[in-house]
Each structure stands twice: as structure tokens, then as C-alpha cells.
Amino acid sequence: MIDIDGVPTERDLKNSAPSEDRIRRKPVALHECYQDIPCDPCVYSCPVNAITMKTLISIPEINHEKCTGCSACVAACPGIAIFMVEKKDEDGFVTLAYEFVPLPAVGELVDGLDRRGCIVCEASVSRVFSLPGIEKKTKTTLVRLRVPPEKVMEVRFFRRRVQA
Amino acid sequence: MTYDIIIIGGGITGVSIAYELAKKKAGKILLLEKEFLSAGSSGSCAAGIRAQFGSEFNIGLMKLALEKFEVLAEELEYPADRIGLWQGGYLVMSSSQPEWESLKARVIVQHRLNVMTEVLTPGEVKYRFPDVNVDGCFGATYHSKDGHADPFYTVFAYGKAAERFGVEIRKRTEVTELVRDDQGIKGVRLADGDTIEAKQVLVATGAWTHHLMKTIGLDIPLWGERHEILITEPVERVFSPMVISFSLGYYIQQRPHGSFIMGLPPEQKHRWFDPAQFDISPTWGFLERMSDTVQRILPRFKGLNIVRQWAGLYEITPDSHHIIGPIEEVPGLFSAAGGSGHGFMYGPGLAPIMAEWMLGQSLSYDITRLNYQRFAKGELVIEPAVVG
């Protein structure tokens, strides 16, 4: 329960998730930020002004139609609470900010974890990248995971299997 | 409710007299303390104990006190390691030829009273206490039975023992005025307005005594003066005596706990009669003067870290002696205050005698000359061996 231990439930997610149809079309950002934190970098990171907030302490609103899926907000969010999801044919993709080392290799098989750290599926790393400008400023790396399409709203983290 | 005796003040003087009175079955006794036991000067003092005084009267009295300290833990049924009596001796340093002569003269008096003080040349001091810097020292006197006790636990021990004998102790109870009529003392009035009646009232409130006596029109010549102390980190015991100089004013001692406690008299002497004036905030000037002094006297310990400094009030009288005994203008009223920096060491010695006095018994040691009336008669009791 979100107000007990901070992990959002389906009810919370409904408020911020893009429509199934939208996810199918093109990558889209969604936030899992449900607390009135005095914080607004996501608003300023968006090149197409798809994220809006009434005041500093409001909860952000993402206009999913405007969103181009550039993932700038994923890297900018101080709370690591914005994700990029996408469904393409038989594949689903989740892009998340990853602040750990060593970084996974592209193509590496990893365990996809849900919001409580439980393994929900096998995932593979499809892209490891950072946004110029943002990387330099904050050392945040983005990882794009390939997951089963039905898991894009579940997988929020991953764990590497192979250790040095 | 009427008490036989009310004692105001929960310092060493108040609790020890309460204990002695209760032991003599003096009736219903109430002790009132405005904060907690030892909150005033008793809890701020350096807690040295010495018999090396100059006048016969004081030497005799302090001998009694020392003997009492030696059996205190047993008598009060309190852990001896807490009362912490440490008889490491007092090393009284001289800094001029005349001072040295007068120290030696005092030793003669002390020997007459069986206080076996040793006379040491600077060389002997160096040999016995190699850490002491004897530059500028003309000689020193040393009495091995002088020492130190823990002021907090000593007061607590007396308080506990007094309670066992039936004394009622009320802490956080402030007396704002004394109550009298033509016949004599009636009782005390508390801060909350209540009046408590008693046949006898003893004021043992240290520097606050002048203020309290004033509420019934008495003008007691007793004032507060800020004195400062600092204490270092504890280390294993390496140094036993209290090093002290009457002319330079310093005293330095390693406590049983291992920390060094030291003090110097104030540069500027205030005469504070009114509690509103009392300022016991520490000063940086003291820290500087004290560090310089200890580095000069005990250079080996200059690397010690200072843990804390604080200040407390000496309760001073014109002749540096207690004002003790009945106040004749107000029958039933007694005072026991004005130790002038020696209240803690005198306390256990004075208490039994004071109890005898209050109960109309014959005194086992004649302290009547410390009565308040001496100022009117001009019979001051002069003591040459005081610090500050």
C-alpha cells in the first residue's frame, strides 16, 4: 500500500498509467509519483512540455498524447519514479534509470523485478544509454529492458545474474 | 501541618544538619530545596577537604570534619567508592619568602593540634612530586590526610540517610519568604503561596541566604561571588595531591575518577547580594588564565583535553567564616551559611555541632564565635589560609 510502505498499488497506477492503446503505439512516459513532494525537474526536462504541475508541490501530470518517448524525464526525476513503457509486436520494453555498477551488457539476460523486488520474468537488456547533458550532470544511466509485453506494467527493476 | 524544624536548602550544609537532627530524634523535620539536592554551590564546588588552616579554631573544626569524612560511607550506609574520599594530601605551595615563613608558622599550630603537616623544601617537593614545577617556589607544606570527596554523592548519601531517619525532603519547592511574628519565627512561605509552619527554621541556602533573611528585615552580611572551575578528560591516576597556592589562588587536583579539576579566583570580584544579580556563566578569560597556570605548575599535563568549565557561587562573609547559629532577633530562626568556599569541607564537621545547638544541648566543639552577632560586636574571626 502506497501510504503504508510507499509501493504503489494498481489503484494508484490507474491514475497515472497511459492507455493500452497508447502504449502500443509508441514509447510513453509514466510516473509513479503520488506524493506532493516539492519538486519539479521533470516539468523542465520535457522538450515538448508534456509534463505539467499546478504548483511546486502538486503531483505531475503527463500528457501521454504529447509525449514523444524521448526519456529525458526518466533521467531527470530525482526520485527515480518515471519510467518509459512500450509494446511492439511480441515484445514489451521498459526504460528505467539505473544507478548501479557494473552496468549490464546489451543482450544480457537478467531477472525482471516487480515493485517489491520479486522476480516476475526473464528480461534482456536491449539498450544501455545516457542522455548527453543529463549524464554529464547527474551520472544517471538509462537501461531499456525487453520483457514479455504483459509485464511492462509490472517490471520496474532488474537484477543481473552473472557476477564478476 | 506543623513541623518541629524546617530546613531550607538541599546543599551539603542543609542535608547534613537534617541528618544529624533526625539521628538525635529532633521531631518532624522538613527539608525544602528549590531545585534538586546539590543543585547550588555544593554541586559546583571542587570538593577539596583540608585541615591545613591557620587558626586553631579552623584546624580543630576541620580535623573533626576529616574524621567524619573517613567514616562517612559506613555511617550513612552508602557505597564508599561513590562518596569517593581520596586522601591524596594537599600540597600548599609558597611563592614568596614571607608567604613561606607564614606557612611554616601555621604548621607549628597545626602540629600542636595533631595535624601532622610536613614541611618540604623545593628539592623535597621535586623528589616527592616530580610533576610539580618548583620554579619560584620557596617551599611547600603537605598534609597527607587532606583530599577530596565527590560532592554530589556525599550530598545524596546524606539525603538518603536523612530520609531513612524520617526527614521529609521536598525538592523543586522554592521558599520565597520567611514568616515571623513578635514571638519569633512562624514558618516559611512557598512560591505557590502556601505557608508551612514550624517551631524552628534553619536557613542553609548559601549565597541566597541574604535574600531570604531580608524578607523578615534582617541584613546578613553575606554575598555571592563567581568562582570558576574546569575539568579535563580522565586518565589513569598519576598524581595524588591537591596543589594549591593561597597567594596565587590556584588549586589543581586529579580526582579519583581520573579527571583533573582546577580553579582560580576571579579577576574581578563582585559582591552580589540579590539573586537577580547572580551570574554563573563561565568566562573565556578564566580558561586562558587557568591553562597558563596549569602549564606552568604541572607542565607534564599540558596535553590534557579540557572537557568542561563552569562557574558557581562562593558565599562570602566579611571574615570568610560561616554565619552559624541562632539569629537572636528572631527566636527559633537559625542560619548555617557563608562557607566562603569551604562549605563542602566544613559540612560534615559542623552538622553534629549545629544539631546540638538547635536542640539546646551543650556543644561538643565551641563554634559560638561564628554567630551572626559577631559583626555587631566587631569580633570577626580571621583566617589567613583561604583561596581567593
Added chain:
Amino acid sequence: MKKEWHVYLACDKIARLLVSLEMNLVCFQTLERRWPTPLRRIKIHPILTFPPKPKVQFFFEGEQMEGAEGEPIAAALVANGISTFRESVDLHRPRGFFCAIGNCSSCLMVVDDVPNVRTCIVPLHQGMRVQVQRDKGVLK
């Protein structure tokens, strides 16, 4: 491969479920071991960089150890796996690193014969002799 994956997945799920029911399981702990085995000195970090400092030798209870020049003595000891820095004065209980900012006196040690040194803030230098302090400290 595929089959193993499903068994593994089921195992993890059960373990997590039991953990959420607050039951302690060996299974859970084996899963955790999949994280990298940590070394006392952090080699790689996603955010921070630790520029290499010159190595110095020092002695703990006579035993030679290695640390980085200028880091607090206590940090070097922790890096060498030392946990007891002093004994409490009365009960002689072991005391170690606690506050790290010179406040708590849990890390007082004898350094080059000087007792009561706050090792959590005093920098390490070549050849220092560091000893567990078992008393209040003896002035030399």
C-alpha cells in the same frame, strides 16, 4: 534452460512470499548471495569516485597493516576488518567505530603512546603505532 528458469522463478516467488510473511528462510539468503560479494574498500561506485591515495603502513597492536595516507585512523582499521578499538573503562566491554565525527568517544585509542586519541577524525600517517585502549589512558 527454460525449465530451470521456471523452477527458479517459483522458488523466488515462494521465498519472497514467505519473507513478506516475515519468515526467515535459507532459500531467501541464497538468493541474496547473488549480489556481488563486497570488499571492505569500494572498488567501483556508480556515483562517487575515490581517487587513489598513497598507501602507508601502520601498526595495530604490533601487526603491520596498510591504509591510505590521510584517511582517519579508524577508517583504515575498519578497512582492515578491525572492530574493537577500545574497552569500556568500568565493564571492559568492546567498543568500536560509532559516530565517525569525533563526538562519542567510542573510538578512543592509544596512538604513538598518546591515549584518548579520537581515531575517527585523526588522520593516518606512515608508521603510526595504534593500540587498543583498555583503561582511561596513561599519560607518558
Added chain:
Amino acid sequence: MKEPDVLVVGGGPAGMNAALAAAESGASVVLVDRFAKLGGQLVKQTHKFFGWADRGAGARGIELAQKWSHAVLAQPQVETYLGKEMIGAYRDGIWLVADQEKYIKIKPKRTVIATGASEKMILFENNDLPGVYGAGAVQTLMNSYGILPGEHYLIVGSGNVGVIVAYQLLQAGAVVRAVIDVLPRLGGAYWVHAAKIQRAGIPILLQRTITGVYGNQKVERAETVGVDDKFRLIPGTERTFRVDVVCLAVGLTPLSDLLFELGIQEYYIPELGGFVPWHDQTGRTNRKDLFVVGDVSGIEEATTASLQGRIAGLTAASDLGYAVDEQMRRRLIEALAEFRCSTLSQNVCSGLDRLAGKEASQ
């Protein structure tokens, strides 16, 4: 004897900003910190900060520390005494700084206290055993010196400090067994911070408390037990954690020793962490020449601390007759109020309200 316009005690976010604001207004400043490096606790904060994007939100604490400390060191009006401890405050206005074998005396016209906070401790069996650490100590070891004190960790307390330390430990490559908290819900951590560690597999076990740590000369295991709504232990819910470090993140309390020495009016306000000096919205205490900013004025966080520092620095400078941008000062006060509007600051706000009410009743 040094006689600067403004003395700042503490070189964290509040202190650095106070020094900068005062110096930029023209005042001469002395800044004292007992560490050799400026930044205070910011140097341990590897996570990104919330706040206004145009005021540097999204930057990590370590980056802010660098930015501000460069600015302070480059500011010719500020003299810094680093690695020197403020050991005494005296009522005649003299401050003593210990410098190796001597004292430096400082007699400032205005003083800004930004000494921060100290960690609270809780009671459990063997809580003095090596291996029991304050969260700040683990952060110092890990983030300042690059050393991990152990391999397996149990974290007590689910406030922001607790969950952030858990995350940082993960980043450093350690194993965190769990975060426990005696409360029935998160002990003040932002939901997003708590979500971050849980998705990485660190459970947050609520209504659970630590009863003791055991081991030979050092922590080898920690015993915990569940509690009910009235904080009574529930027999049968005991659980052992095999850990070598127990990290206590059970709250902070203002480090107000210097204020106590000066007899500054303090009140007990639990929402602000304990005894808190009375102060107005510019940080001024009942001693008109003394300001408090940052955690010492009530436990909050780095963004508010830096704003408080700015405001107090400007106010101190304007007290002394330096021309101060009044509009900017007002904007900063408004920004501080805006930041505190969040329900997350409800506690702090009610604490501050109570503090303000206290003076009125005097």
C-alpha cells in the same frame, strides 16, 4: 582577536549559504567548521535532491556541496577556519575556536549558528557492541572514505535517512537484509525513496523492533520482534537477522550545545527533533545578534537549510547596514514557505507554529 561582521558556525548547506549571502552583501565573514572540508552532511548525499529545477533540483548533494564550497572559498570576504572546532560560546560575545595548541578568539557583530544535528540512539541489548553504527557514520565511511564497515546490514528506522542509506549501501555493493521500523507505516521516508529500495529487493518490515544484538566481540546477529499498535512486543514473532552491521537511523536531534551555553531560549518540540531554539522566520533567536539555521533550528532537510541560511545571511548583513536586496530576501522567505506547503512538511509546520506560539505566550 578576530572581529568579523558575521561569524558562521558550521559549513553545511545552511552555513555555506549564510556565509555567501552575508559576504555577497558586503559583510566580512568568518566561517568555522570542525572538518577539513566544507559541505557538512551534503558530502554524504549521493542521491538527487528535490526542489525547484531553476534552483538546482535534480543535482546530487555532493554536487551542491562542491558548488557552494567553491563559491565560499572563492569569496574574498569569507575567511574559513576548517578543521578547527568551536569549543565555547561566552555571554560577553566572545567565541573560542581551538586551533592545535592555541585558541582563536572571535568577537563577531552577528553570529549564525548552523551546527546541524546529532543522531539519536535507541535502547536494546548490547547496543554498545562494535557493529552498531549511526546511519551517518556508515555514510561517512562509505561515501567519504570508500570503506564498507561490513557485509550484511540491518537498518533500523524507515525515515528518509534509513531508506537512503539502504540505497547507498546497495550502490556500494553491500547486502541489506531489511529495513525495520516500529511504526505501522513508513517513518517519514518519501514514498519514492522507499519504493526505490523495495523494488531492488530490500523489504521494509513495519511494526518490528530490534531487541538486541549478539556476537563474539562484534555484531554477528540481530534479534527483532513484531509489535502491536500499542508498541507491545508480540511473542512468537521473533526473527533473527545474520548481519554484521546494524545501522541506526532513528532520528536526529538539534546539536544545540553552543546555544545552551549562551542560555538561548529553547523549547521542547518533538516535531522538530527535541529542544529547539526559539527563532523567527529569519532565524533570529531571542538574542538579537544570534541566528539559527538548518537542522539546529529544527530537523528538516538540505533545501530548506540552504534557504534558511541565505535568509539569515542577508538579514544579518542588513542589520549591520549593508545594502541588501530586500526583494530577494522576501522571495527567499516566500520560497521557503512554498516548499513547506507540502503535506510532507506538515509535521515541521505544526512544530514551527507551536514554536512561534511559545514566544507569544511569554
